[in-house]
Amino acid sequence: MSRTVYLNGEYLPEDEAKVSVFDRGFVMADAVYEVTSVLGGKILEFEGHMARLARSMAELEMVCDLTRDDWLAIHREMVARNDLDEGLIYLQVTRGNAGDRDFHYPPEGTPPTIVLFTQAKPGLADDPKAKKGIKVISIPDLRWSRRDIKTVQLLYPSMAKMAAEKAGKDDAWFVEDGFVTEGSSNNVYIVKDGRIITRQLSTDILHGITRASLLKYAESAQMVIEERPFTIAEAQAADEAFYTSASAFVMPVVEVDGAAIGTGKVGPVATRLREIYLDESRKSAI
Numbered sequence: 001m002s003r004t005v006y007l008n009g010e011y012l013p014e015d016e017a018k019v020s021v022f023d024r025g026f027v028m029a030d031a032v033y034e035v036t037s038v039l040g041g042k043i044l045e046f047e048g049h050m051a052r053l054a055r056s057m058a059e060l061e062m063v064c065d066l067t068r069d070d071w072l073a074i075h076r077e078m079v080a081r082n083d084l085d086e087g088l089i090y091l092q093v094t095r096g097n098a099g100d101r102d103f104h105y106p107p108e109g110t111p112p113t114i115v116l117f118t119q120a121k122p123g124l125a126d127d128p129k130a131k132k133g134i135k136v137i138s139i140p141d142l143r144w145s146r147r148d149i150k151t152v153q154l155l156y157p158s159m160a161k162m163a164a165e166k167a168g169k170d171d172a173w174f175v176e177d178g179f180v181t182e183g184s185s186n187n188v189y190i191v192k193d194g195r196i197i198t199r200q201l202s203t204d205i206l207h208g209i210t211r212a213s214l215l216k217y218a219e220s221a222q223m224v225i226e227e228r229p230f231t232i233a234e235a236q237a238a239d240e241a242f243y244t245s246a247s248a249f250v251m252p253v254v255e256v257d258g259a260a261i262g263t264g265k266v267g268p269v270a271t272r273l274r275e276i277y278l279d280e281s282r283k284s285a286i
């Protein structure tokens with residue numbers, strides 16, 4: 001089935017949506033993005049994703065006139081036109097078509113390029129991987145230092161996922177100065193003696209929307225949270241580990257660099273947090 005995509009104010013069949021070869025997103029990776037989940041035809045964590053989009057754009061001095069209500073209307077239209085029940089909405093804003101390749105930003109007033117498309121993922125909330133848990137490798141974090149801005153510079157995370165695949169594993173965790181920063185496309189956590197440990201927010205990691213909500217729910221459930229960096233050795237000696245992202249919610253991690261974590265099976269804390277997260281985010285979906 002051909003999808004309907006959104007491009008600069010128009011809803012088009014996917015093969016009719018065209019972007020210039022001079023687009024800043026194409027030649028400079030000068031673009032930001034968001035990925036939002038849809039369950040039961042409703043959008044999860046909409047406000048959080050829009051707030052982060054605005055922040056990413058402000059950090060890069062990118063301008064776009066769409067209001068929160070405009071974005072919501074577009075998201076809802078995308079769900080309706082693509083008959084999306086379970087899946088993802090991908091949104092990208094680039095600095096627009098500069099008319100040529102030039103490192104300098106295009107003149108003020110150059111309109112941004114705005115693209116949205118959907119990805120149907122039936123069974124998204126019932127991913128069997130969440131019952132088995134996933135295995136990760138560690139890899140040096142060679143990304144730039146503004147990982148708090150959600151840009152489309154995703155080559156290194158792609159390389160990390162390919163390295164994991166080549167090693168027969170599911171994903172990679174980045175390590176910098178001896179400590180885990182985050183996963184290739186997710187925020188990571190370990191559980192030790194009932195405490196949930198996750199790196200504190202800074203420019204070193206993306207400020208996950210799922211992370212923010214999960215920590216709020218965990219706190220309401222009287223769980224103890226420690227925001228600090230941890231090492232791979234500490235992860236290997238932990239009782240449990242998991243990651244969060246908008247597309248995977250809460251995903252248990254059962255092995256790091258060949259060492260089983262805890263029993264090597266999905267643990268009770270990750271299981272409970274996944275349930276809580278899915279319940280709460282379905283309730284607040286719009």
Ligand code: PMP
Nearest residue numbers: 185186187206208209210245246
């Ligand atoms: N860190 C990185 C590097 C990511 O790419 C993602 C997914 N976008 C996350 C963390 C998780 O963020 P979110 O919960 O907002 O999807």
